[in-house]
Each structure stands twice: as structure tokens, then as C-alpha cells.
Amino acid sequence: MAEAPVLTDPFTEAAERLKTLTKVMSTKAAIGQTPKELVWTLNKAKLYRYTPVLPQEQRHPVPVVLVFALMNRPYILDLRPGHSFVEYMVNKGYDLYLLDWGAPGPEDKNLTFDDYTLDYMPRAIRKLKATFGVEEFSLLGWCIGAILTTIYAALRGDEDGLRNLILLTAPLDFSDKQNLTFARWTDERYFDVDKVLATFGNMPGEMIDYGAKALKPVENYVGNYVKLWDNIDDPRMVESWHAMNTWVTDNVPLAGGAFRQLIVDLYRKDKLMRGELMIRGQRVDLSRIHANLLTVIAEDDHITPSCQSEPIMAKVSSADKELFRVRGGHIGIMAGSGASKFTWPHIDGWLAPRSK
Amino acid sequence: MAEDPVHDGKRFDPMEPWKGVRDIYLDAWGKTMVDMVNSEAYAQATGAVLDTYLTVSAPFREAVEKAMLKTLEQLAMPSRADVVSIAGRMTNIEMRLDDLDAKLDGIQRLIVQAGTAPLAEPRPARQRSKPPASKKTSSAKKAKRGKK
Secondary structure (H helix, E strand, O other): OOOOOOHHHHHHHHHHHHHHHHHHHOOOOOOOOOEEEEEEEEOOOOEEEOOOOOHHOOOOOOOOOEEEEOOHHHHHHOOEOOEOHHHHHHHHOOOEEEEEEEEEEEOHHHOHHHHHHHHHHHHHHHHHHHHHHHOOEEEEEEEEEEEEEEEEEEEHHHHHOOEEEEEEEOOOOOOOHHHHHHHHHHOOOOHHHHHHHHHOEEEEEHHHHHHOOOOOOOOHHHHHHHHHHOOOHHHHHHHHHHHHHHHHOEEEOOOOHHHHHHHHHHHOHHHHHOOEEEEEEOOOOOOHHHOOOEEEOOOOOOOOOOHHHHOOOHHHOOOOOOEEEOOOOOOOHHHHHOOOOOOOHHHHHHHHHOOO | OOOEEOOOOOOOOOHHHHHHHHHHHHHHHHHHHHHHOOHHHHHHHHHOOOOOOOOOOOHHHHHHHHHHHHHHHHHHOOHHHHHHHHHHHHHHHHHHHHHHHHHHHHHHHHHHHHHHHHHOOOOHHHHHOOOHHHHHHHHHHHHHHHHH
């Protein structure tokens, strides 16, 4: 008996592949699905509490607040079920909160680090403490979120009851200009920050996205899609790519005032590490940080090289501090395939005994 | 020829040998591009392109903004500046509400503390009704002073 004509197979396969490709390129994946409730809101900022899955007596008494960057959506921390840092930490018994900055509108163009660290963060923390009756808390800041948490820890940490501080890929030291491509691009000889902000108000998300992708143009604009095509028959890979692509293409603007501070005060003048950064009239003195400190460095990070995160270890007054290096990129260490094997367990292992 | 050539359970892909070549090419291209974007010349060029765009587009943008402003005025509709101003006021009101919320939380905490305080330990102000205890304290203090 003759078998089914095999010549139709390649066409069927090609059609299926194109169908999958069209789907992942034109739709958004379901992300950020861990259940949560709104605790506090101010302007665009929101504080969420993830619904605990363990009874109170099995949970760590010290809550953890996640603070992500200003120009990306924070759901990278809760990408998809089965591969979510949030889900992992909730299952490990942490009372987990997320400070979502939202997307600034034209009316927010004057928001600065001063507002984020001395208005928004203290208010959110106050509400958390008042609502859930806790005195101490832990902060986890990632990327620009790590800058904000560092400034906050130096200015308000002791006063507000900050016990543990976790900094992920924190761009804090800007002295090594040769290793910082962003510093070269935003050099005052080439980049007129005032002219850009006079035109746009806030720094457009598309421009920030271009800047991040242009650091590795071939990898981001070509290799990423080649990788998808090579693995298009693997549903798990496609699902993972789809979720990540949904996050990568969902950029938000950066408030003009904060962008100016980032470029002028940090990238150009390195004021934070020099101890010259002034936030609403107060000098940000890193030696005023006493909280237990864990700094996580991504060894293959092209956005925040390790030289930007290491020096803070010598500046803080924390008696308990650790520097943890992990293989991976800026985002990959927390959202890549190795995150659940290396980074997340290490954070849990460090935080658990310090959350009692 | 009845069966497809299958290796290790996978269908034979005639493009497979080319993938290695492609990956080597992409890798080399990627490294070249990374070197290029890291150069001073690239920073200068992108800065010049952005500056030119901002300068050239400014008159058009201003003209559009003026025309839009006049149109909105004629239609008795709020301009962007009006909406931004209202949004700023809203945030200000939210801040005041948050301040009130903080005060209410503080009052609630005091009420709870006041309600539970007698169970935990007597408040100092109410110790007036217990003269023996205060006498003991004062005499103890006097004794200490005497020793000094």
C-alpha cells in the first residue's frame, strides 16, 4: 500500500511555521499572571501585594519590595507561570510587593530622582507598614531601580526600617568611561540632553529601546529573530521567546527630569559615587547605608558592566555584605533559562535567614 | 524512496550545513558592529543625526502646535497645557489625600495601642492611682542619691 505523499509535508510544515511566526510577532503573550492586589497608588505609581500561597506562620515576617527600572515594565519579574521570579519567591514564603512606576505622561516631565526617592518610595513603604503592621522590610532594586533603592537606602533606609538591600545589575559607578558605551553616546560634545527634553518632554521609550538594542545591533535586530526561526518547532522555546518579546517591545518613556539627572549627574559627573549627588538639598552619602547588602553582578552584562556595581561594596557601612557574580546578561540573570537554577535560589538563600 | 531521510529521529534539513556558516558570519558581523557602536565616530555621527533632526523638525512642530492650539481654542476644548495643569493639580490632591491617609493610619494605631495598652502594661499617666509604687520609686532614687 502506497504511503501518504511526503511532498506535502514540507509545505504543511512551512505553513505551520509561518503561522506560529505571525502569531508571536503580532500578538502579546499573557504575562504578569501571579495574583496580586493593589495596596497604594499615587499618580502613575502603584504598590501591589502578591497574594501569599503559604499560611502566615510559614511565611517570612519581613516583607520584600521589588523596585524595577523606570523605563521598562516590571512584569519581567513575573514573566510567565513556571518561569517567574515573583511566583518563585511567593512559593518560598515571602510577603512580596511590587512598586510599579507606571508610564509618565507629559505632566510628569519634571519628575526627578528626588520625587521618586523622597515622595513616592517613603509613602509606599509607609502604607505597606501601616496596612500590614510590619516595622522592617527588604528592598530589591534592579537596574535604574537599583539606583533609586540605593539613594533611598542612603537617605531614608535606617529611618524607615530597611533591613536588607538587594541590588541587581546596579549602575552606580560611572567613572570608567571607556567601558561605558552609553557614557560615550551621551557625552556632552555629542548629545544635547536639554534640546532632546525640550522637544519631547520625557525621554521617549522608543529612543531608550533603540539605545539598549544598538549596544548589540546584530544580536538584537537579526540574531534574535534567527533564533526564533531555528526553534520555531519547539513550543517551549516559542512560548519563552514570545513572552520576552512582549516585554522587550513594551517600553515606557523616562520622565524628563530623571533622565536629565541620569545623564548629567551620573553618566557625566559620577556624582553618586563621588558623594556629590544632592537630592532635595541632602547629600547622598553611601556610608549611611547600614542594611544587609547583596549585590548581584551579571558577568556578561553589556548594559551595566561589573565596574559599575562593584565599587559600592567599599562605600557602604553594612556589616553584612556580599557580592554575587552570576553568568548571564543584564536581563538573562533574572529572566533567562538559568535564572531559576542560579540567581533565584541564591537570592532566596541569602534573604531567608535575614528575614526572620 | 518511500521514506524521508531521518537522522536521530529528526527530518533531514538541507539547510543545516549552512546554519553553521550563517552563525559564524553573524558572530563576526556582530563583533564588528559592537566595535563600531563603541567608537567615538559612531557617538559623534548619531549625535549629529539626532541634533539635525531636532533642529529641522522644530519649526514644523511649532507650526503644528500653534495651529492645534488655535483649533482647540475655536472648538472651546482644552489644550495639552490645560490637561497637563489639571493632571498636576490632581497629583497634588492625591499627595494631600495620602498625607491625610497617613494621619488616619497614625490615629488608628494610637487607638489600637490605647485599647490594648492596659492589657499589656499600665500607662504612666494612670499610675497616679498607685501611690505605693511611686513612693517606692522616689525612695529608691533618694537612696541612690544618698549613696553617691
